[in-house]
Structure formats: C-alpha cells, structure tokens
Amino acid sequence: MTNPPTIGVSRLPHGAEAMLPAFATAGAAGADIRAALVEPLTLVPGGRAMVPTGLAFEIPRGFEVQVRPRSGLAANHGVTVLNAPGTIDSDYRGEVKVILVNLGDAPFKIENGDRIAQLVVAPVTTASFEVRETLGETGRGAGGFGSTGRG
Numbered sequence: 001m002t003n004p005p006t007i008g009v010s011r012l013p014h015g016a017e018a019m020l021p022a023f024a025t026a027g028a029a030g031a032d033i034r035a036a037l038v039e040p041l042t043l044v045p046g047g048r049a050m051v052p053t054g055l056a057f058e059i060p061r062g063f064e065v066q067v068r069p070r071s072g073l074a075a076n077h078g079v080t081v082l083n084a085p086g087t088i089d090s091d092y093r094g095e096v097k098v099i100l101v102n103l104g105d106a107p108f109k110i111e112n113g114d115r116i117a118q119l120v121v122a123p124v125t126t127a128s129f130e131v132r133e134t135l136g137e138t139g140r141g142a143g144g145f146g147s148t149g150r151g
C-alpha cells in the first residue's frame, strides 16, 4: 500500500481542547471523532442534531472522509448517523459536523468529548459523465431490484 495520507486539522475556538480523531486499535478502519460541546445536548426520541466537533480538515485531493456510525451507539441506544456515510469533501474547510439521529425510545445525552462517530478516509476518483446513444449490452440488462436468483 502507498503511504497513507496526512489530514491537516485545525482546532476551532470551541474545539481548542478537542482531541484529534483517533484509531482505537492498530487495525481500526475508523478513527473515532468526539463532540465539542459547551454544554451537554440531549437527543429526544426521533430527534436529530448537527453535533459540532470543533475541528476543520484539509484533506489531500484524491481522498474523502466518510462519517460513519458507531455500532455501539446504534445497537445500545438506536443512535446513528442520519446521512451515513456522511461525505467530507477535500475542498471543505468548515467545521466537520456529525448529523446524529435518535431512533431509540429513550432520550440520549451527549456530553463534551463523547465519541459520536468514526471517520474512514478513502480514495476517490473524479469520473467524467458523457451522454451516449447506446449503452453496452449485458446479461443483466435492465433487471434490478431483486431480479437475480428467481426460478
């Protein structure tokens, strides 16, 4: 594998004390990211919030950062990332925010420093789109939406 990229991180004023995203184990795919909150925030059942992280990134061109749910929060509390996987573009310089939703049946309290999601850094290509009169033939053709494996 080529050398992994380095992501520049800027701490915003309310994230002055924020910890950087961190991989919990050597083999972790996702780096846990934490809430940067002046006061705790409670997600009521069915409620959602854009949770600040206090951090802004400089992602090298050719990479994206995906914001993914933590399975523990999902399994134990029904709390997940609403737009999973969220996309952080390499040219975005604003605060990284995590859109959490509480699909559980109890209020969920988030405190400053809580690990709320995980970030996966992935390579991306910028494809071109072009109009064609005909598209290459395949066995599948227009079959989709559960068309395979029948009869």
Ligand SMILES: O=c1ccn([C@H]2C[C@H](O)[C@@H](COP(=O)(O)OP(=O)(O)OP(=O)(O)O)O2)c(=O)[nH]1
Residues within 6 Å of the ligand: 067, 083, 086, 087, 088, 089, 090, 092, 095, 096, 097, 098, 099
């Ligand atoms: O979970 C997320 C998703 C996005 N963003 C930021 C970074 C991303 O680069 C920007 C735009 O995200 P996206 O392209 O998903 O949203 P959009 O609705 O298409 O907005 P835009 O028109 O600004 O691209 O918002 C976050 O902080 N957290």
Ligand SMILES: [Mg+2]
Residues within 6 Å of the ligand: none
């Ligand atoms: Mg967009």
